[in-house]
Amino acid sequence: MRKETCKTCEKEFVIRDEDLIFYEQMKTVPPIYCPECRMARRLMFRNERILYKRSCDLCKENMITLYSPDSPYKVYCSKCWWSDEWDPKSFATDYDFSKTFFEQYKELQTKVPRLGLAAFKNIRSDYTNGSAENKDCYLIFASDYNEDCLYSRLLQRDKQCVDCAFLHESELCYECIDCRKCFRCMFVEQCQDSTDLLFCYNLRNSNNCIFCTNGRNISNSILNIKYSKEEFEKKKSEILKNYESIEKAKKEFAELKNKTIKKFATQTKCHNVTGDYIHNCYDGVELYDTYDAKNCSYMKDTEKPTDSQDCNNYYYKPQFGYNIMGALEGSRLKNSAFVFYSNEVEYCDMCYNLSNGFGCISVRKGNYMILNKEHEREEYLKLKEKIENQMKREKDFGQFFPPEVAPFTYNESLINDFFPLSKEEALKRGYRWQDKTTGTFDKETIKKGEVPDSINDIDEKILNEILVCEECNKNFKIIEAELTFYKKMNLPLPHKDFECRHQDRMKKRNGMKLYYRSCMKEDCKNEFETTYAPDTSDIIYCENCYQQEIY
Template structure:
């Protein structure tokens, strides 16, 4: 079919359905979406509470646990040990399908009864405050992060060691306040750097060391503002920046100013072909793909690794294929409209399922096939009832669409949706989402006033571990951990003045949004591909009113690397 413009059922904005999209929907045996890509993404993301943690009891063993659900949540919540144990049977909640009742009403009944996992963390060692995480050791408040050691306060930290307050950091060690960083050692306040050591306030560096306030550097060392300095001058500058809290805050401002004047590539893409989006590595053929590597023929996707022939998926890892509208998938194929489906095939409208094939409306199944609403059937019966469900959903207009907003187990503001779409409570309500009014943490209990925080780390003793601090921005109380204090001491960094959530939000604001604008290359130099103004156009996550000098791939390559 030809490309078509449609109006989004939810936000009323127009959106395009490409001819490739139509082909995909046909292959995936589904119908075109009624919502625009953003509204679709929002609905999926509300199924993911990544960082909002509460204290409560496990409903089975009654132990005190850390959980994604409040203690008065309407769901039954089990700790990891209990959830994975044989002390309960998910199939014991089986329901018969009732053709005279709406499918989603029946699924909601099941969803309310079946125990949910308090946290999603596997193989963690002394890392109770982590979620969406695996194989972490001695880590604290890190999320969507795997195989780290001694790391605290971060999102998407992978295979790193001793890093604090970082996001989207990979294979790195002893870094602080770094974003989109690969294979770096002892880097502080850096963005988009790779294979580098001892960088401070640097942007987009490769194979460099001992640099301060440098941008777009390749194989450089002992430089300030991209100019070579002596070792002594370099050390002096470093000391000046780290002399106290205010001098670091000043340096942050200078760095932001420096970044706003730098040449940037229209998108952070490496080894990519025919794909629009940002923060991509080795991706081919697709539109609106973000934070993804090794994708082939995927669109409307974010936070994915190795996806093939899929659309509308988030947190999608280990080479999943042919899935549509999924939140949280590991190594599955042909799954549609579900959340947290792992090692499964042909599963629809299901949550928290593992090793399941051919299923509809299942919850917490750990192994099974031909299942509907947690009940097992013969192959023939399964397809007969599935056809009835499809027929009924076509009649009520929900066929092929994601779970309705009200079935999301979290409030909009507790979920990852709020990170990317910070809408108001009123707007969330209008869209049918829930809102969490119960707050985590405390306010007004501080034992150390805002202004009394030490300006340097040198005089700080372990007495600080007993103090309750207050965030200068949101006024929430927070504490310093022993591991964190040791890190600040070792790196000569003053105590933070904000709580971890405000620090996280500050980092997220430095990254470009998951939005694209059509723009033209700003290069007016003479390059092999043009004289005068470059005529190349592209889709970029740099909004037209931003100050950065945005270049196309060709011009960027000639200027920077």
């Protein structure tokens, strides 16, 4: 183990012996940035939710895209980008040793067309990104295999769910976070295999519960106490009566959660790992929202990876990846963004089926390519070695793309979710900023405070009205599928736009920072790493003590 000082934030960070072995295996050098600053660089390459309308630079038709009309790149709609109307290899560039690698990479970026949205095989789901195999979905992000889902992030195999996050294999859910296999649940967190829950936390195999926590196999309960069916239904309709009664219940639930004993981390079936919101992971540190990982560290939003480090949004059994933002399958991937079904690539962006690539953009199939130019194998290896020797003299050798070549501004990219900065501060640190964000203001036809309290007072005329977010004053609309859902679930209309609702949900989850703490149960000396900060009022127990608190 050794300690280094981060070249960006100047904080001390640890490089473990296991990490050094990994860097050796990956034929790279140890990082000069701390795990947090490494992740920040990767996040600069991901605009997940800011969508624009602009025309495709090839067919000129209007499209929904991640790139603003004033973005410096050529942007194609999905149909054009995948077509034979253009050839990524026509941008082949000879390497020039009188310039730095990143100078040449930046020049290539301004020429090669980019894919407008990262959305694949979706049906009637134009307003989605980081999405695949979805049907009739709207404003869902980093999500796949869903049907009729709206306004959510990280949904997998869900049906008719609205305003949810990190939800798997569930149906008819609203405002649920970190749940699996739930049916008709609302305002629920960390529940599994359950039905008809309202304002519940950490239940398993339960049904018809309100304000229940830490329960297993319970039913018809309020505050973990059993009631008759009639009493239960009475309480339920009281809560769901109107907007105001739901807001009151939200506050009660927040207080209840605060008093509830919690496990130090949301980890199930994990062995020898640190991190949070993880399932079935073995051997590694700092894993977040990661499932079925083996021998991986410093990961976020990944599924089934092995022998990898520093990866985000990394799915479909990838292996030996280092510093990756966005990959499906693949092996031996380094310092790249959105590389799909590719092997042995480095400094590549938005490439498919590429083997042995260095500094390539928007390649759809290729072998032994440098700056989009194909080479013979021997020639490729020789040239790549020469470039690496040149790069060793530059400060960022072996590190992820520097922020100067990130394709998005600070406030468009996901970095702003985790490390928010003001415009002034972002500009001062050398980042770009987008002033013309999408959306309108002052166009509302229903003023703040004038939205009917109950869904019973609303009909389809609402689809023509323009609402206003009570928090950020941005205008928003209600879509037909959404109205149908609210009617079906007897829910009032929201008073905030999608983005503010999303931010509210994210605030209910812990951040990606670990603290050494000990179990708060009297006389227990067990220690652990947790995302619950010492200055919060949460009651945190170790695994053993927590299990004794389960009903």
